[in-house]
Amino acid sequence: MKNENPHTENVVEVRNLYKGFGDMQVLDDLSFELRRGENLVILGKSGTGKSVTIKCIVRLLTADSGSINVLGHDVNQLKEKELNEIRQKIGFLFQSGALYDSMTVRQNLEFPLRRIKKDLSETEIEAKVKEALENVGLPEAIDKMPSELSGGMRKRISLARTIIVDPEIMLYDEPTTGLDPVTSHEISLLINDIQQKYKTSSIVITHDIECARTTANRMIMLKEGRVYKEGKPQEFEQTDDELINSYFQSQNVKNLKTT
Structure with missing residues (x-):
């Protein structure tokens, strides 16, 4: 469980958000905010709209109605150029990690730097790559191919590639899915390290109760596409x-079965 977060400024504000697919209403008048410097964990059963929510925040999906304010901008109203500028301030860690299998670790990390930080010299790019790998504890993996890495290592490299462009906001979509309990705990601690070192504000989507306990400054639980409960971790416990209680118990049982 994290320390108290003194910051109150909102970096993301979601208000009255609706999103459906055909006859299925996934988000139904959803409202919440992400405060500067905090880790906000979003819990909920499958199908409650957790991943849809963060995809709407970066407009990978377009909401049907409602507003999403990110760093002072309504993303639903932004033109493509302005939207891309906002996206460059947001790191998105996908469940799969989404590394380029044909590139080495070094090339995977260089790719976003060359695309976003175009004014950097080769020396500066090299330094940023090494720094990011140091921060995820894998400096020795710099010239390996993704196929040579374990699942946990791939997740760490994906995280390094995300933080290398110095995002203000991090969005984690099930960051510990498919990992053993020890590696899952290491990734959870790494999320906290990133929060401290990079001063990020983060939304963590997870089914992993231990990940939630380790990373959360604040939690919200979704039910039927809207906030069911919001509070500090101890308020949920x-x-x-x-x-x-039934949700926490069911997830704890699942975690025990994987140990």
Whole structure:
């Protein structure tokens, strides 16, 4: 569980968001905010709209209605050039990691730098690559291919590639999925390290209760596409709410089965 977060400025504000697919209403009047410097964990059963929400924040999906304000800009109203400028300030760690299999680790990390930080010299690019790898604990992997890495290592390299462009906001989509409990805990601690070193504001989508406990300054639980409960981690742990207790118990059982 994280320390108290003193910051109150909102870097993301989601208001009255609706998103459906055909006859299925996934987000139904969803509202919440991400505060500067905090890790916000979003919990909820599959199909409650967690991943859809963060995809709407970067407009990989377009909301049907409502507003999403990111760093002072309504992303639903931005033209493509302005949207890309905002996206460059947001790091998105996908479940799969999404490394380029045909590139070495070095090339995977150089790629976003050359695209976004176009004024950097070759010496500066080299330094940034080494710094990012040091920060995820894998400096020795610099010339390896993704196929030579374990699942946990691939996740770390994906995280290095995300932070190398100095994002203000991080979006983590199930960062510990498919990892063993020890590696999952290492990734959770790394999320906290990134928060401290890069001063990021982060949304963490997870089913992993231990990840949530380790990383969260604040939690929200979604039910049927809207916020069911919001609070500090201890408020979720010390509640009489049957839905929340059953959710935590079911996820704890799943975690035990994987150990």
